[in-house]
Amino acid sequence: MAGFQQIKIAEAIREIGADKYLIPAFQREYVWSGEQVERLFDSIMRGYPISSMLFWKVRSESAEQWMFYSFLRYFRERYNTHNAYKPTKSIGEFSAILDGQQRLTSLYLALCGEYHTHRPYKKWENTDDKFKICEFYFNLTVSQEPKNDNVEYEFLWLEKAETGSKTIYTDKFGQKWFRCKDIYPHSNNDVKAMEIQENFGLSSKETKNLALFEKRVFSEDIISFYQEDDQNPEKAVNIFIRINSGGTHLSYSDILFSYAIANWKQKDARKEINELVDFINNSKGFNISKDLVLKAFLYLYHENIKFDIGSFNNGFIENIEQQWDNIKMAFHSVFDLLGNFGFNAQTMSSNNAILPVLYYVYHKNLASSIVHGTGQKQTREVIKKYLLRATLFKPFGGSADSVLTATRKVFKKDFNGKVFFDENIDEFPLEGIEKSYKYSNTIDDDFLQDLMLYRKNSPEAFAVLSILYPNLDTKNNFHKDHLHPESKYKEYKKLMEKNKKEYYDFSMYDALPNLQLLDANENMAKNDKSLEEWVKSECGNKNKSKFLKDHLIPDVNLSLDNFDDFYEKREKLMISKLRELL
Known part of the structure; x- marks a missing residue:
């Protein structure tokens, strides 16, 4: 029946698990951060509204025209973000979520699934050891300052390696955390918080918090939604575009993409x-x-x-x-x-x-x-x-x-x-x-001078150096390298201060006049050598002037205390060469 309706969180979770709630092809993928989920549950516990949702009741004749996808059963950063295609021939009528997918996915992951975040500094590989595999926990005690600001009820994604997936996990401060997915074995028509209290020795405050959590999930009609029954898919898309302005931004191109691939x-x-x-x-x-x-x-x-x-x-x-x-x-x-x-x-x-x-x-x-x-x-x-x-x-x-x-x-x-x-x-x-x-x-002196300001890690610095070093084999490993090593900047600064001279700040030291392209072997050989030492070691008995010309290095004193003169001369060399090449 079309119109506004309300249901309990537990009912929505059951429908998602049974694939009675599906995601239409013109929806985007799940993009909420772990903290957004944590704050969603704080809002629910505080009795705040979580905004109404929009469902589209899909019958068999409409289901055949579109592709639909199941909700995520677990989230893994980069690797498990795509919803699985769900054939709809055998499931009868179902609801397609036009608005509310991010919130419903968050509820399902928190109460039934897992959230995997990449470990910092680890290689990006789809293996468990590269990720923090987390489950959703509710802090029943709260004797310490919560990790997230401005929350009254603390929910966190905690790593399974830390909690051991225990129903009640006690942290180093003695705080007791309840694993939220365990609300299900302990809940049906009766309140079971007392049972958990007896099994795990909860205080009256902890039991009260758990009972409130159970009440929010199983007893209260927290999810409000409008159900659209019209079977015109184009109307569903247009409604979706009109109402989709809040929450995590979904661009017009996101909707277009899904619309384009749906058929x-x-x-x-x-x-x-x-x-x-x-x-x-x-x-x-x-x-x-x-x-x-x-x-x-x-x-x-x-x-x-x-x-x-x-x-x-x-x-x-x-x-x-x-x-x-x-x-x-x-x-x-x-x-x-x-x-x-x-x-x-x-x-x-x-x-x-x-x-x-x-x-x-x-x-x-x-x-x-x-x-x-x-x-x-x-x-x-x-x-x-x-x-x-x-x-x-x-x-x-x-x-x-x-x-x-x-x-x-x-x-x-x-x-x-x-x-x-x-x-x-x-x-x-x-x-x-x-x-x-x-x-x-538009290639004038101002343009070329501005190019010289680009720093090592900019795309523009790579482009300029690639133009200036056309014979370098970029197919193999190559490096953008500081001629005067990056590690020598502090020494250069002290030299200038000692001699009471002005000096370039690091943004200039890190810019194009002090950069070159080297292949990986050359860069390893240069390592942290001073520019003066490197040129001497590379030239030996070779033609020094040819080496300097090939590397666009000015024939000046290359010691660190002459950096300013070197910088100005090399800038002129590069501009002159670019004017010729561009």
């Missing part, structure tokens, strides 16, 4: 795209999102590059599904190529810059040859130059859609989704792309 016929689109994104991020070292994949669909095949729900009609989605394997292969090849160029999450300033490369590789059928094919060497060089220059000139800043539209017109002026290149487009059109976003004439 794939042969493949589980969410699984396919999640696996692609995860592989590129975890195995190739980038940081892309599903938004980039969605934008790629439009950039490759749709007249309108902007995110627009009307673009994802059945014909467009059917074509994308048919082409998915080829699109996926092109993604893999392009990111392999970027990795060979030395790009990664830290050195890639805008993922949108990838789309013209993807378009060219995909529509020219170069996925199998672009990375290693001998016939594609020149194309690789042009693409690398495009990406490095795009990192410096930042064309994909404010109006990314208009810039992307302009770049695609370089490939095909009148795009129709059927023919993808004008007759004159054979090579990757670097010059045309740059003209399309009008940065090719």
Whole structure:
């Protein structure tokens, strides 16, 4: 029946466990932090409202048109964040959660599941030893200041290795913590807090807290929701978009993504795209999102590059599904190529810059040859130059859609989704792309001087050094290295202070005029040697002037007390070389 209704937390947990509450494809994944869950339960215990939810009662005729997913049974950072697909043919009517998914998932994980957080400084691997495996506990005693600020009732995710998964865990302060998932074996129609008191020796205050917790879960209608019975899926989506403004932000692109993949016929689109994104991020070292994949669909095949729900009609989605394997292969090849160029999450300033490369590789059928094919060497060089220059000139800043539209017109002026290149487009059109976003004439003294301010870990520093060191094999391990070692900065500062001279602050010491690119072996050999010592050891009887020229090092006194002169001279060398190369 349509309208507002109320249920108990325990009823919602039972429905989730029985897959009678499911998540529609246009919902996002679980994103709440552990602390958000802890604060949710404090609010519940204090009797605060937790906001109403929106359910959509789904009957068989609607279920067939959409894909639905089960709630998470446990959460593991990065590795178990994706909801599992749930076939709906055999489960009859069910409720799809349009608003309230994050809160309901939090309730279920706290009362039935686990929350796994990555251990700091551990390698990212999907193994138990790399994670804190936590269960949800309620502090019945509270004799110490709670870990979270401004809470009256303390709930925490505690590590199983610490608690031993005990029903009552006593910490080093003598505080007794109740494992929340154990409320179920102890609860039915009767209040069982007294039973736990007898078994575990709880004080009257601790028993009172436990009884209140049990009451909140089993006896009170805490969850309020509006149920929509209309079986028009488009209405459900529109309602969802309208009401989804609170809680953890869900962007319009998140909704579009789910809407776009909901009607794939042969493949589980969410699984396919999640696996692609995860592989590129975890195995190739980038940081892309599903938004980039969605934008790629439009950039490759749709007249309108902007995110627009009307673009994802059945014909467009059917074509994308048919082409998915080829699109996926092109993604893999392009990111392999970027990795060979030395790009990664830290050195890639805008993922949108990838789309013209993807378009060219995909529509020219170069996925199998672009990375290693001998016939594609020149194309690789042009693409690398495009990406490095795009990192410096930042064309994909404010109006990314208009810039992307302009770049695609370089490939095909009148795009129709059927023919993808004008007759004159054979090579990757670097010059045309740059003209399309009008940065090719902005290389002046101020621009080049500003480049010199970029610091070691910026994408721009990598781009400048890659342009200045074109012969370095970035396919293998390489390092951005301080010419005057980072460890010598304090010594330099003391020297200047001793001589009562002004000195560069560390932001300048860490900037481009004191940086170079070295391969891993060279960097290990240099280690923490002073610049003066390193040049002497590398040159020996060799041609010193050639060595200095190759490394763009000025022929001046290279001792630390002459750093300021070295810095100014090298800055001029780099600017002069960049003016020539750009």
